[in-house]
Amino acid sequence: xxxxxxxxxxxxxxxxxxxxxxxxxxxxxxxxxxxxxxxxxxxxxxxxxxxxxxxxxxxxxxxxxxxxxxxxxxxxxxxxxxxxxxxxxxxxxxxxxxxxxxxxxxxxxxxxxxxxxxxxxxxxxxxxxxxxxxxxxxxxxxxxxxxxxxxxxxxxxxxxxxxxxxxxxxxxxxxxxxxxxxxxxxxxxxxxxxxxxxxxxxxxxxxxxxxxxxxxxxxxx
Amino acid sequence: xxxxxxxxxxxxxxxxxxxxxxxxxxxxxxxxxxxxxxxxxxxxxxxxxxxxxxxxxxxxxxxxxxxxxxxxxxxxxxxxxxxxxxxxxxxxxxxxxxxxxxxxxxxxxxxxxxxxxxxxxxxxxxxxxxxxxxxxxxxxxxxxxxxxxxxxxxxxxxxxxxxxxxxxxxxxxxxxxxxxxxxxxxxxxxxxxxxxxxxxxxxxxxxxxxxxxxxxxxxxxxxxxxxxxxxxxxxxxxxxxxxxxxxxxxxxxxxxxxxxxxxxxxxxxxxxxxxxxxxxxxxxxxxxxxxxxxxxxxxxxxxxxxxxx
Numbered sequence: 001x002x003x004x005x006x007x008x009x010x011x012x013x014x015x016x017x018x019x020x021x022x023x024x025x026x027x028x029x030x031x032x033x034x035x036x037x038x039x040x041x042x043x044x045x046x047x048x049x050x051x052x053x054x055x056x057x058x059x060x061x062x063x064x065x066x067x068x069x070x071x072x073x074x075x076x077x078x079x080x081x082x083x084x085x086x087x088x089x090x091x092x093x094x095x096x097x098x099x100x101x102x103x104x105x106x107x108x109x110x111x112x113x114x115x116x117x118x119x120x121x122x123x124x125x126x127x128x129x130x131x132x133x134x135x136x137x138x139x140x141x142x143x144x145x146x147x148x149x150x151x152x153x154x155x156x157x158x159x160x161x162x163x164x165x166x167x168x169x170x171x172x173x174x175x176x177x178x179x180x181x182x183x184x185x186x187x188x189x190x191x192x193x194x195x196x197x198x199x200x201x202x203x204x205x206x207x208x209x210x211x212x213x214x215x216x217x218x219x220x221x
Numbered sequence: 222x223x224x225x226x227x228x229x230x231x232x233x234x235x236x237x238x239x240x241x242x243x244x245x246x247x248x249x250x251x252x253x254x255x256x257x258x259x260x261x262x263x264x265x266x267x268x269x270x271x272x273x274x275x276x277x278x279x280x281x282x283x284x285x286x287x288x289x290x291x292x293x294x295x296x297x298x299x300x301x302x303x304x305x306x307x308x309x310x311x312x313x314x315x316x317x318x319x320x321x322x323x324x325x326x327x328x329x330x331x332x333x334x335x336x337x338x339x340x341x342x343x344x345x346x347x348x349x350x351x352x353x354x355x356x357x358x359x360x361x362x363x364x365x366x367x368x369x370x371x372x373x374x375x376x377x378x379x380x381x382x383x384x385x386x387x388x389x390x391x392x393x394x395x396x397x398x399x400x401x402x403x404x405x406x407x408x409x410x411x412x413x414x415x416x417x418x419x420x421x422x423x424x425x426x427x428x429x430x431x432x433x434x435x436x437x438x439x440x441x442x443x444x445x446x447x448x449x450x451x452x453x454x455x456x457x458x459x460x461x462x463x464x465x466x467x468x469x470x471x472x473x474x475x476x477x478x479x480x481x482x483x484x485x486x487x488x489x490x491x492x493x494x495x496x497x498x499x500x501x502x503x504x505x506x507x508x509x510x511x512x513x514x515x516x517x518x519x520x521x522x523x524x525x526x527x528x529x530x
Contacts, residue, residue, distance in 0.1 A: 004490055004507035010470040010516065011480035016433050053515055117475045122432040155435070 016119040018202055019060045019076060019109050020195075021102045025129035025164075026065040030089035034130060034164055034186060041188030042084040048196035049079035055200040056080045058121075062105055066098030067091035068135060076109050092135030099127070099144035099175070106157060121202055125159045126195060127176075128183075132168035145175045152177040162191065162219065181219035190218035280313045280397070281491055283500040284524035287508045289466060289517070300390070301464050301522040302331035304339045311530065312346070313397040314339050316370075317522045319410060319464040321389040321438060326381070330388025333377050334370045334439050338394045341369035352401070360450040363394055363405035368445045375440065389438035393425060397460045399528045405450040408436040409465030410522075411472060413479045415488060417456035421479040424451045424460075427468050436465075458528045459488050466519035491527040 022045075024038065042063070050056045056079045063074040068091035074083065106123045113120045133141040151157040161176035163169050164183050172180035183191060194217070288299035300320030307313050316335040320327025345362050346352055353359045370392060378385045391408025404412040406425035415421050428449060429436045437444050461484065463471060471483045494500035507513065508521045 003510075004486060004503065005510040005512055007486035007489075008507070009480070009482035009486075011473050011483060013469050013472075013474045016469075054518060119429075119433045119474065122435065155432075 014116065014118045015057045016121065017060050017078075017113060018055075018058050018121040018199060019062070019106060019123040020199055021106060021123070021125045022061060022063045023098055023102045023125055023127040024063065024065050024073075024087065025067070025093060025095070025098075025127075025131060026087050026089045026091075027067045027093040027131055027134070028090050029130050029166060030164075032089075035087055035089040037186040037188045038128065039084070039087055041192040042087075044189050045192035045196055046079055046082050046084050048193055049082075049199065052196075052200045055196075059199045060109070062102075062109075064098055064102045064105065066094045066101075068094060070094055070097045070101045072101070072105065076105075093129070093131045093133060094136040094140070095127075095129060095131075095133040095175075096141035096144040097136050099125075099148065100140065102127075103144075103147050103151060103157065122155060123157050124199070124202075125157055126162070127160065128162045128164065128188075129172070130164035130166045132171040141175070148175060149177055183219050187218040194218060279311055279528065279530040280307050281494070281497060281500075281527040281529045282307070282313065282315070282525065283491055283494070283497060283504045284315070284317075284522070285501055285505040285508060286317075286464075286520065286522040287505055289519040289521060290514045298328050299520050300328045300331055301520040302328065302335045302390075303522050303524055304335040305524065305526075306339050306343060308343055308346075311398050311528075312352075313395070313460070313526050314342050314346075315395045315397075315462065315524055315526065316392060317410065317462050317464055317524055318390040318392045318439070319408070319466075319520065319522065321391075322519075324389040324438075325387040326383060327388060327390050329377065329381075330374045330385075330440070331390035333374050333388070334390050334392050337373040338366045338370040338392060342366035342394060342396060346396075352396075352398075353403075356450075356452045359396075359403045359452045360405070363396070363403060363450050364445055364448055366394055367392060367405060367407065367439065367448055371439050371445055378440075385440040386438075389440050391436060391465070392439045393462050395424075395460060395462050395524075397457070397526060397528075399458070399530055400454065400456060402453045402457055402460055403451070404462075405448045407439050407441075407444045407448045409468065410463055411468060411477070412451075412460065412462040413471070413484065414453055414457050414461075415459035415484065417458055419459070419485070419488060421481060421484055422453060423472070423477050423479055424453060425449050426477040427465060427472075427474075459484075459491075460526045461487065462522075462524045464520065464522040466517045466521040467523060470513070470516060487525055488527070491525045492529070 059079050060076040061082045062076045065071050065073050073085040102125050148159045161172045161180040162183050163180055282305050284303050284305050286301035303317040305315040316338040318331035318334040320331035353362050374388050375385045378388045393406045393410050395412050396403045402414045404424045409427045412424040
């Protein structure tokens with residue numbers, strides 16, 4: 001017979017999705033070098049993911065920014081069509097509101113997956129900030145911290161907080177369940193390469209409740 | 222794949238007579254461990270039953286586990302394992318186990334799980350004489366074999382100074398004669414059969430949680446008691462079991478129905494092959510061919526059995 005490679009046909013299933021929200025601080029203090037490095041890092045993230053055939057189709061990225069307002073800069077799209085936004089910095093730090101928005105966005109996305117029979121991996125929120133909650137109602141921050149805790153406990157989300165120089169790591173630790181990571185310098189490029197490798201690993205794991213992630217060489221605890 | 226919330230509905234499918242009857246966790250099993258129910262001696266060292274001496278085996282079997290390209294890149298080992306035994310006169314007992322990617326030594330756990338489950342089911346059926354004649358009796362026997370596999374994995378973990386979680390794997394256990402198939406499954410992967418007309422039916426379906434990368438393992442507390450079991454009766458000629466890496470290619474995940482154009486060439490292939498060693502090699506090269514690996518870069522196990530009686 002002519003080889004199995006030619007004769008076996010595959011079932012057509014929707015590609016499973018691996019949602020990831022980049023939750024980014026675009027407050028005034030990020031102006032200049034930090035926001036430039038962050039923009040460059042996001043472009044690296046896209047390029048890196050694209051090179052992995054499976055990850056490019058499975059990892060969905062959304063970008064939520066927070067300063068004096070919270071904005072969905074990019075709704076979920078797979079890495080191959082994701083357009084890195086050009087972020088500008090200015091204003092205060094509505095971090096709690098931003099977190100709530102990110103979690104809402106994920107919840108809505110999961111409903112869409114379910115409605116369309118698409119399997120999915122546990123979502124990630126990756127928050128990057130150089131400050132602490134500022135200018136918003138304290139209830140927003142409390143609610144955000146509580147939701148992160150509940151969602152982590154229920155395994156609804158994996159929430160990572162990364163502090164750029166100047167970030168209040170103590171304040172971040174009261175929000176994130178996982179220990180916040182301090183970015184070394186403005187090493188966003190390495191950070192996003194790591195994030196890409198992690199997402200590739202997750203999007204390829206067909207099982208294993210939590211894949212071990214590659215070690216972070218760009219940050220410290 | 223359908224949303225996991227709906228997954229339990231796969232047992233409630235209305236369907237043709239070809240659908241297997243699923244027996245998940247009958248209430249009567251809750252308070253007794255499967256091993257106790259059967260009165261089987263616990264922790265007996267597994268011994269390989271003799272092969273069907275003198276008579277040519279009438280199940281043609283090809284089964285391979287290959288390392289996924291992602292594991293290859295990472296320098297990892299193949300964490301899948303499988304074990305097949307043909308027992309006299311026409312019984313096939315097979316198991317496949319997919320070691321957890323998140324577990325340090327899951328390749329060891331997978332190997333022990335598959336081998337011990339097969340050994341245990343061979344023994345249980347030999348001890349009891351005739352095969353079970355009700356779905357419930359089958360569920361008890363299959364779970365008892367899985368329970369021994371779990372105990373063996375835990376025992377090995379203790380010997381190695383590891384936690385059982387570090388040896389975690391899924392497990393599919395399959396029994397087949399030309400007139401009956403019975404299977405039990407913990408975690409992902411699936412078992413499929415074809416009847417005398419080549420009509421496919423799913424026996425056991427992938428079990429995962431809400432998220433694709435979360436599943437149940439043999440060593441998960443309560444997993445054996447909750448294992449999915451199914452019995453299919455009628456003339457049958459083909460059985461297949463595969464690890465989760467092939468799910469997305471072999472099944473329509475919305476309803477877990479087998480994809481006929483995936484299986485038909487495999488059925489023809491194994492029916493036509495004379496030399497089973499060569500068939501193994503061909504199957505292995507199929508599983509590492511680019512068409513497969515660009516869709517599935519996990520470890521892969523595929524077991525094919527054809528009744529050639």
